[in-house]
Each structure stands twice: as C-alpha cells, then as structure tokens.
Amino acid sequence: MTDTTVTRWVANDRSTTWSSPDSDDAALSFHRGLEGYEPTALIALPELARELGVAAVFAKDESTRLGLPAFKALGASWAVHRALEAHQAGTDAEVVTATDGNHGRAVARFARKAGHPARIFVPAGGIHPSAVAAIRGEDAEVVEVDAGYDQTVAAAADYAAGSAGVLVQDTAWDGYEEVPGWIVDGYSTLFREIDSQLREAGRASPDLICVPTGVGSLLQAALAHYRRAEADSDQGGEGSGTAVVSVEPDSAACMGPSLAEGRPVSVATGQTIMSGLNCGSPSSLAWPLISNGLDAAVTVSETAAIEAAHRLADLGIAAGPCGAASLAGVRESLTGDDRVSRRRHLGVDSDSVIVLTITEGAEANPVPEA
Incomplete structure (x- = not known):
C-alpha cells in the first residue's frame, strides 16, 4: 500500500502506434435481446461547449440503463449470463460480488432474473444507505464488512470460494481475470452506441472522452474501443484518435500514481461522495491498456463533483x-x-468534440447541496 501525495494531473506519453485487439459484437447482440434494451441518450450540451471553448460537448446519460440508474447493468448482465453458463450452475447456486456502488445492485438484479440468489458484500458505511436499500430491494442478501473496498472484495472472494458460489467481480487479480473480462466486454456496448449516435449527429468519434474511474473496468472498455487498429484507421490513420482521460476522487486516486511509477500502485482511500470510485487499486486486467493507451489521469475534489452535478x-x-x-x-x-x-497534450482545440460519460444518475447516489 502506497501513501501518495495527490497530484491533480498526470500525463501519460503513450505510444501512438500501440493498438488493442479488435473485439466482436457478442455483448452488443446479447444486450439487444434483453427486455427493455435501448441505447441511452447522447445529449448535446452547447452551453458547455461554449464554456470549454470547443465545437461540441455531448453527455452519454447512463441514468436509465436497462431499468437501472447506472452503466453497471451492461457489464453485470453479460457477466452473470456468461458466468452461470460457464459454471453450469444449478438454480440454487449463489451469485456473489462486492460493491461500493451500483455494480452490486446490477449483479443482484440479473442474478434474480436468471433465477439465482445473490449475496452482495459492501464496505460498512462506505456507500449511501439508499444504495444498500436498493440492493436489498433486488432480494439479495447484503453483507456489511467493516473494512475498505479492497478488503471487502477479498471477503467476497473468500466466501465464494468456500461456498461454491459464482463470483461475479469487476476487479481482476492474478488468477481471476475471465469474469472481469466479460464485464469489460459488456461495457463495450456503451462506446459502440456513442459511435452510432455521433454518426447520426453528423460527427466523427470524439476527440476527448472523460471516464470516471474506480478499479478501471469502464476505462479498460473505453481504451479497448478507442485504441483498436480499426478505430485508428477510421479516425484518420496512425497517431490520431480519441484522447482518453481517467477521472478519480482525490481521496482515492490510484491511476496517476500508477502511471508515474510505471506499474500498478495501491493507495490508501478515504471517504468520498463518489462512492463508486472509492477504489485504491487498479484492476490487473485493465493495467496493460491503461499504461499503453491512457492519455492522462486527473483527480477532482468533492466540491468540484458537487458543482458539476448541479x-x-x-x-x-x-x-x-x-x-x-x-x-x-x-x-x-x-x-x-x-x-x-x-x-496541447490531449489535442483539444476549438474544433474538438468532447463526450462526458455520465455513469450514474442522481437516483443511484443523491447529490448534496452545493
């Protein structure tokens, strides 16, 4: 565990020739077959474009994703489906995960839809009481752990191993990478939708996309999408493409220190209203894409997040x-x-198009008064 001084901005001088493998449409096809699926809105915000001095700003609003108030439904639905299929689990098999936000409710929802019980581990006092109530509202058993997020993940993994439960965790570590990989694949639907919606709006791919980041699974999905060789070709050739920036609370910022050290770094975390981002260790599965493909890591204060929400x-x-x-x-x-x-580092100028990934609605995590 590293105790670091928070740096608000860490640039990454990535190689512009590096690309991630192309992926298939299996997750997108699965999502399209789910009851209630439709692309979430991509909303033009010309007022913000003027404020930021760019051509256009769009918000990808995940507050109504598959009947849940956050993007986590994409990864959880696909991973629960794949994990239960892979384990050939009987109907009494319990689906297990740890969460500091919306992932747990999403796992509980899709476990229930598949006819399986769910047990969700949460850090005691680490998430809003309404989020805990929402998880229980999915008929899941909630286990509160008197520890931080990383220790809560370990507790869930230990329980699943000892009970023959099916662990559906969005954090990867050595020896546990297949399920987190399915979660990342599920998140790819979000970025494929953005591509299609921008084309409908007469725009190309974004010049900059900002991704709120916990352990880095959504960030990994963004990098896997925008660093494909195919994407680079579509956007004008080698070295061009979308700049990707991770955003973390300044009380739980592991991406900047990891970039600075050139290896995954774990940091001590504190309390934050950005509970879904309160993670102190990068996913081992995400790290190769982060180190090779991320343009910069930025941290934000509680006050800045509240002001942005308002x-x-x-x-x-x-x-x-x-x-x-x-x-x-x-x-x-x-x-x-x-x-x-x-x-200059991000390649942003007055002609640029920016996409904000609005990963959760206020229903999922109420916003304090400014």
Missing part, C-alpha cells in the same frame, strides 16, 4: 456524483492550471 442538473441531466465527475475532470483538464499544455 451544473448538469441546470442543463437537464440528473447526474450522481460519480457521473458528474466526468464534467469535473474535463473542467480540471481544460480550464485549470497549465490548461494550455494540457490541451
């Missing part, structure tokens, strides 16, 4: 603190100290 609410988007962190991260990157050099 600004989005003024524009008609009810974002929770984690979702609003995307806007807070863009503001820190493009309008804060050293903004000229940061814009």
